[in-house]
Amino acid sequence: MNNNIFPCLWYDGDGKESAEFYCKVFKGTITADTPVVLNIELFGQKLMLLNGGPQFKKNASVSFTVICDTEDEVQNYWDQLLDGGIALMPLDSYPWSKKYGWIRDKFGVTWQIYLGDQQSDQKIIPTLMFIHQNNGRAMEAMEFYTDIFPNSKIGSVLKYGDGVGDETHELPENVQHAHFEINGYSFFCMDNSHDHQFDFNEGISIVVMTDDQEETDHLWNSLTQNGGRESMCGWLKDKFGFSWQIVPKKLIQLMSGQDQERAQKVVQAMMKMQKIVIEDLENAYNS
Template sequence: MKNNIFPCLWFNGNGREAADFYCNTFSGVISADAGMVINIDLFGQKFMILDAGPQFEKNASISFMVLCESEDEVSSFWQALSEGGTVLMELGEYPWSKMYGWVRDRYGVTWQLYLGEKQGNQKIIPTLMFLHENNGRAMEAMQLYTSIFPGSRLGRILKYGDGVGNESHEIPQNIQHAHFELDGYSFFCMDSSYDHKFDFSEGISIVVMTADQNETDSLWNSLTADGGKESMCGWLKDKFGVSWQIVPRRLLELLNGADRGKGAKVAHAMMQMQKIEIAEIEKAYSS
């Protein structure tokens, strides 16, 4: 798996504790630990933990579907994730899965455990819930994202009117469940008209590692178009409110170089930027 796209989870002082918990739960490993930034590998997938303070909280607008291959696997994950957490949908049999449950763990990350088929080699799939003014826009979002990223495609799309239980009386043409890929990385998404007291936030963002300035510019301009918002240090929100980090690989090379003093200069330069300008951070490194 290329790991050019991966989730970032925001924590407030307990990031390392959470990293250990997820690695223990999913037999993962910590691949990098810089204190504030911790990378973990779960089933060959990269997750970033950003332990950066109380500014943002995670919520279920982006949850993580775990595609399990046995009932024992579902039960094992459920036991760990539900301990000290909050059950959102009880573990049991549903029309879409013989064994399914939805839980928010003790750290505020929301997981859907599903007994069913994997999507290629990817076992954990971020799932975007389009709420409030975005309800009914899941298809629009998928079409936008797959038009922006190379190597992308739409997968199976199930609408509420397609016959798999619509007890909540959702709008029939809205998306009940859909799969799409960006640069080979799988996402699920859905519309929901329920009045949840949350929405997309920086608490969970999507990191995209770029090869050069052209790719950085292209993704930045496309994702901020038509109502998106630029933020600082490579962060942005698209027009639906989903948070993205567009990060040139060159930035990490300079930040993690052997000369810590030069790395600090790069970090200072980055803090002044919205979109990352590779020429400027290289100038800071050389100064």
């Protein structure tokens, strides 16, 4: 499993409480615990929780599909996530699954709990919903992402016109459900024409850990092309408004050294950057 690509969830001080909750629900472990950043591991997958402040709220434009082997497993996760949460689609039988439900938990994270066949060793799959100005662009997005990343492919694509479920208000050529991989990491995506009161934002982003400056430059330049936008500290938005963090592994190595004074110099240098430049980090560390 590729743990160089993983989701980052934004919190306003309640990241630790959320980390403990998810580790209880999914029998995971907390692997890093600082006041700002927590990492958890669920089913061998890494998720990052960032206590960033009140600026961004997580929403259902990015949900997490959990593929379950049995109805009891679906029920178990559903019952726990419903504690303080809200059912967005009730747990029931649907044309695409004998037992399925969509829920927003008490921390604002949305989950699709799904009885079905797990096609890879990745049990939790980020699911992107293309709405508003992006509605009808799910196929374009999959082609865009799989062209940029190595070891990538578009898998199964189900369109609304294929006749699964009663979605007569959706355009038949739009994507009802699709699977794609970037560098071996799985995503689902869909188009949706409802006038939701939310869209992609920094509340949920995808972190990509890079090996060197060449990879960093390639991903940064490719993802920001054709209407994307550079932000600070390795953050960017692509042309669909979806947020990425392009983070060289060298940054983590320099920040996690024993010399706290040098590590702080690295942090200060990084805070002034948009795209992360490894040479400038090393110069700060050695200054």
